[in-house]
Amino acid sequence: ATLLAQARALELADPAGAAAVYATILEDDPDDPEALTYRGWALARSATSDVELREAIDSLVTATEADPSYPDPECFLGIIYAQLGQRDLALPRVDACLAGNPPAEVRGLVESLRERVAGGD
Numbered sequence: 726a727t728l729l730a731q732a733r734a735l736e737l738a739d740p741a742g743a744a745a746v747y748a749t750i751l752e753d754d755p756d757d758p759e760a761l762t763y764r765g766w767a768l769a770r771s772a773t774s775d776v777e778l779r780e781a782i783d784s785l786v787t788a789t790e791a792d793p794s795y796p797d798p799e800c801f802l803g804i805i806y807a808q809l810g811q812r813d814l815a816l817p818r819v820d821a822c823l824a825g826n827p828p829a830e831v832r833g834l835v836e837s838l839r840e841r842v843a844g845g846d
Contacts, residue, residue: 732763740767761788762798769805781805789821796825800835807842815842 732746747764750757765784772778782805788798800822806815819839827835 729759732760732767736763736767740771743767744771756791758788758792758795758798761785761791762795762801765798766801769801778805794825796822796827796831799825800827800831803835803838803842807838812842812845 728746728750732743732750735743735746744764744767747760747767750760751764754760761784765781765788768777768781768784772781782802785798785802785805788795789802799818803815803819803822806812806818816839819835819842822835823832823839826832
């Protein structure tokens with residue numbers, strides 16, 4: 726719990742540092758869906774190469790496998806694929822995110838993203 730709080734505190738200012746803290750959590754529990762998800766998202770936000778972005782996506786996909794009912798990694802995958810212009814990959818992830826009933830503040834953002842992705846924007 727302490728490490729999760731530490732990682733959350735770093736997410737905005739130091740995503741790479743947050744990813745490192747999440748990696749520490751995963752050493753003890755490699756299937757922790759929250760650590761996998763937010764490590765992946767932090768890596769995606771700090772990625773400077775295709776290899777780093779692939780690692781981020783892999784972490785998020787692993788999170789979806791660790792807990793298929795957890796919507797957060799689906800939301801982040803939808804965002805990443807949309808940003809990459811990969812509508813065919815983004816749309817199912819966005820739909821899975823919405824089906825997982827994310828919090829209201831996330832739902833509004835993802836619904837807007839879905840409209841843009843489905844409309845081809």
